[in-house]
Amino acid sequence: MTPFAVSVRDLAVQYGRRLVFQGITFDIGAGQSLGVIGPNGSGKTTLLRTLAGCLVPTSGDIRIAGLSPRDALARTGVAYFAGDATLPGSVRASRWGSLGNGDVVTPDRRPIRALSRGTRQLLGLRTVLGRQPLGLIVLDEPWEALDPDAARWLSTTLETKRDRGAALILSSHRLHDLAGFCDSYLFLLPHQARLVHAHDISPSTPVSAAQLVEVFDKLRGGAMSLRAAS
Amino acid sequence: MTSSVSPLRFFRIVTTQPSLIGWTFVVVVVVGLVAIVRDPSRSSEAMAPVLLLQLFAVSSGFEVPARRGHYDLLLTSGHPRVWMALVHWMTSAAPGAIAWMILAMAERVVSAGVHPGLMTSGTMAAMVLVSTLPWAINVRLPRFAAGIGWLLALAMSTSVGSSASLPSDSPGAGLGEVIWSAWTVLVYPAGLVGRDLDVLQSIRAAPAIVLAAGAMIAACRWISRASVPLEAAQ
Numbered sequence: 001m002t003p004f005a006v007s008v009r010d011l012a013v014q015y016g017r018r019l020v021f022q023g024i025t026f027d028i029g030a031g032q033s034l035g036v037i038g039p040n041g042s043g044k045t046t047l048l049r050t051l052a053g054c055l056v057p058t059s060g061d062i063r064i065a066g067l068s069p070r071d072a073l074a075r076t077g078v079a080y081f082a083g084d085a086t087l088p089g090s091v092r093a094s095r096w097g098s099l100g101n102g103d104v105v106t107p108d109r110r111p112i113r114a115l116s117r118g119t120r121q122l123l124g125l126r127t128v129l130g131r132q133p134l135g136l137i138v139l140d141e142p143w144e145a146l147d148p149d150a151a152r153w154l155s156t157t158l159e160t161k162r163d164r165g166a167a168l169i170l171s172s173h174r175l176h177d178l179a180g181f182c183d184s185y186l187f188l189l190p191h192q193a194r195l196v197h198a199h200d201i202s203p204s205t206p207v208s209a210a211q212l213v214e215v216f217d218k219l220r221g222g223a224m225s226l227r228a229a230s
Numbered sequence: 231m232t233s234s235v236s237p238l239r240f241f242r243i244v245t246t247q248p249s250l251i252g253w254t255f256v257v258v259v260v261v262g263l264v265a266i267v268r269d270p271s272r273s274s275e276a277m278a279p280v281l282l283l284q285l286f287a288v289s290s291g292f293e294v295p296a297r298r299g300h301y302d303l304l305l306t307s308g309h310p311r312v313w314m315a316l317v318h319w320m321t322s323a324a325p326g327a328i329a330w331m332i333l334a335m336a337e338r339v340v341s342a343g344v345h346p347g348l349m350t351s352g353t354m355a356a357m358v359l360v361s362t363l364p365w366a367i368n369v370r371l372p373r374f375a376a377g378i379g380w381l382l383a384l385a386m387s388t389s390v391g392s393s394a395s396l397p398s399d400s401p402g403a404g405l406g407e408v409i410w411s412a413w414t415v416l417v418y419p420a421g422l423v424g425r426d427l428d429v430l431q432s433i434r435a436a437p438a439i440v441l442a443a444g445a446m447i448a449a450c451r452w453i454s455r456a457s458v459p460l461e462a463a464q
Contacts (some may be wrong), residue, residue, distance in 0.1 A: 015459065043462055052306050056457045074308035077234070082460060086299025088244050095243045099235045099303055128303065133236060 005030045005136060005167035006051065011060035013046050020046045024060070024193045026186060030135070033158075033168035035178035037216060038188030044171040045082060045140055047188065050079035051169060052138045064136055076135030079128040083141055084120035089113030092132070093123055100130030102133070122153075129157055134166045134223040142170060142178045175213060180206035187219050194219050233306035237317035242299060246290040246322045249281070255325045258283055262333045266445075270341035274349050274424035276333055281360050281420050288365040292318055292449075293328030294372050296458045315369075315453040323361040330357055341404040352425030355435050359419040359442055366445035371451060372398060384417045412437040 004027040012022035020043040028034050036044050049055045051062060053069035066071035072078060085098065091113050096112060097105025097138075105126045112120055124141060137158070143151050162168055172178050178185070185201075187194045198207045201215055262276035295301060304314060326375035332349070347353065368376035415422065416438040427435060 031322055045462075049458075049460065052302075054302065054305055054458045056455075078306050078308075080302060080306045082299050082302060085462070086302055086460070088295070088298075088300040090248075098245060099240065198302055 001106045003034070005027060005065060006034075006169065007061075008051075009061045011045065011050070011062065012058045013049075013050055013055065014058045015046075019191065021188060022059075022191065024186070026184070028164045028169070028184075032168055033162055033170065033182045035182035035185045036169065036171035036188060037175065037178065037185055037212065038059055039190075039220075042188040042190060044188055045062055047186075048080070048138050048140050048169060048171060049082065052078060052093045053137075054080070067174065071084075072136070077131055077133050078136045079131055080135050080138045080143065081124050081128045083144060084117055084124055087112045087120055087124050093119075097123060097127055100127040102131060104131060105130060118147055118150065122150045123144045124159065125154060126185040131162070133164070134161055136167050136169070137161060138169045140171050141173065143172055144175050151177070163213075175216075176209035179209040179212050182207075185212065185215070187216055189220055234309065236307075237304060237309055239305075240301075240304045241317050241321040244304075246318055246376065247325070248288055251287050252325055253255060254283055255280075255287070255329045257439045259332050261327045262329075265335050266333065266336050266340055271336055272344045272345075273333065273337040273341075273345060275354075276424045277330070277353065277356075278420050280326060280329045281423070283357060284323070284329075284357070284360045285364055285380055286374050287326050287339070288319070288322045288361055289371075289374050289376040289378075290322040290365065291371055291375070292453055293370045293407040293456070295411045295460075296456075297461045299460055301458075311454040312450050315450040318453075319362075319365050322365055326361060327357070334359055334387065347424035350423075350425055351427045352422035352431070352435075355427065355439065356419035356422040359416070359438055362446050363416075363438075363442040366442070366449035369449040380417065387413065387417050405433050408434065 006076075008024055010022075010163075013020045016067050019135050024047065026034065030190045035152075036047060038044050044165040046055065050057050051069065052062075053073050064078070065076045067075060069078075091112055093106050093110055093115060094104065102207075106123060108115070108119075112123070112171070115123065121144060126137040129137070134144050136208040142154055142158075144168075146154060158168055158181075168182075170178060170182070182194055182198060184195060187196065196215060201207050258279045262280065265276040266273050290300075296305070301314075305311075330348065330353075334353075337345060337348050360414045364380060366374040366376075367379070415435045419438070422435065425431065
């Protein structure tokens with residue numbers, strides 16, 4: 001049996017005594033994509049970082065192509081980018097770009113800190129997505145700060161990678177970017193998570209941003225009334 | 231295995247030290263070369279600034295840049311984290327080691343091998359201590375913290391003890407003096423420079439070397455297992 005590209009069971013992470021999330025369970029097949037949606041502080045970045053092997057979960061199990069995240073990093077290509085703020089400002093843009101697959105991503109020799117936010121974001125994305133082959137792509141707010149051309153390039157690149165078999169896990173506050181793009185959506189709410197498949201939201205047409213907002217509000221309302229009841 | 235950046239290539243581009251440290255090493259080496267050319271017998275004194283600068287150069291810190299996400303590309307490259315740790319240490323210590331080698335070669339050439347003070351066992355022990363322990367201590371601290379702490383320990387030791395040089399080499403020294411001498415080697419390794427350590431001196435230097443080795447192992451072990459959350463995500 002072919003293992004799922006990503007399989008997560010009852011995942012929980014806490015920082016010290018603060019529980020970030022718990023009970024997260026989902027599977028993603030090769031060539032599928034998952035959108036992670038949630039308010040600020042709900043644990044989106046922490047979840048993505050855990051999947052990328054940078055964080056050790058408090059409990060639960062993660063399998064990437066049947067392997068633990070750390071082992072998967074060596075066997076399956078994993079691309080992870082957490083936003084332009086994570087790039088070291090003193091490094092020259094051209095040199096950082098060469099860290100992907102050695103190709104020239106940009107000839108710009110300015111330090112990264114001298115670039116505009118959108119240019120930094122694009123540099124980071126092009127560097128991690130340049131690696132080949134990629135079995136899993138984990139991107140935190142990838143469309144943030146991109147201009148329309150760069151946003152289009154990103155969407156096209158992600159679709160191409162997905163068509164070649166990469167599994168995608170993307171978080172974004174910009175629901176219109178995720179809408180219609182993902183096969184399933186993980187709604188992260190304080191202390192609870194809910195996985196909703198795209199065909200359950202909209203069986204016949206691509207999911208729209210308005211439908212995602214509606215589901216999000218419904219789940220958030222349920223979570224709030226649950227908390228009030230307890 | 232996919233195409234991924236190697237730790238060597240990564241830390242060549244994302245340097246572990248500010249460029250100011252490199253330029254300061256250049257100045258220190260030039261001044262040291264002038265001193266050695268003028269008087270090769272005083273080469274040990276030319277080594278003191280190299281050791282001091284090395285103390286700060288290797289206090290580079292791993293966790294702070296890692297938690298800012300600067301090392302994400304490397305941490306997700308699939309290379310063993312122990313290898314990342316060792317390369318981080320090597321690139322932190324390399325400028326000081328190169329400076330030492332240049333001065334040692336100059337000394338050898340100028341003095342025609344008569345004053346090999348910079349290639350003695352004492353100098354090597356001092357260089358090993360200064361190149362390892364601050365790096366290991368600083369792994370989870372902000373840049374230069376271990377260097378500052380070390381200088382503070384040295385200042386406090388000189389105010390408590392009567393001398394910061396190597397203690398007497400008499401074999402009949404008591405336990406208190408042995409502990410004090412081991413501590414002195416630890417906080418003032420420059421006192422070893424130019425000496426060829428005999429058995430007794432080697433025994434007194436051993437605790438500091440063992441401590442440095444233990445700290446290196448602990449630091450590499452921490453890097454290989456650590457969770458690296460983003461600062462902003464906590």
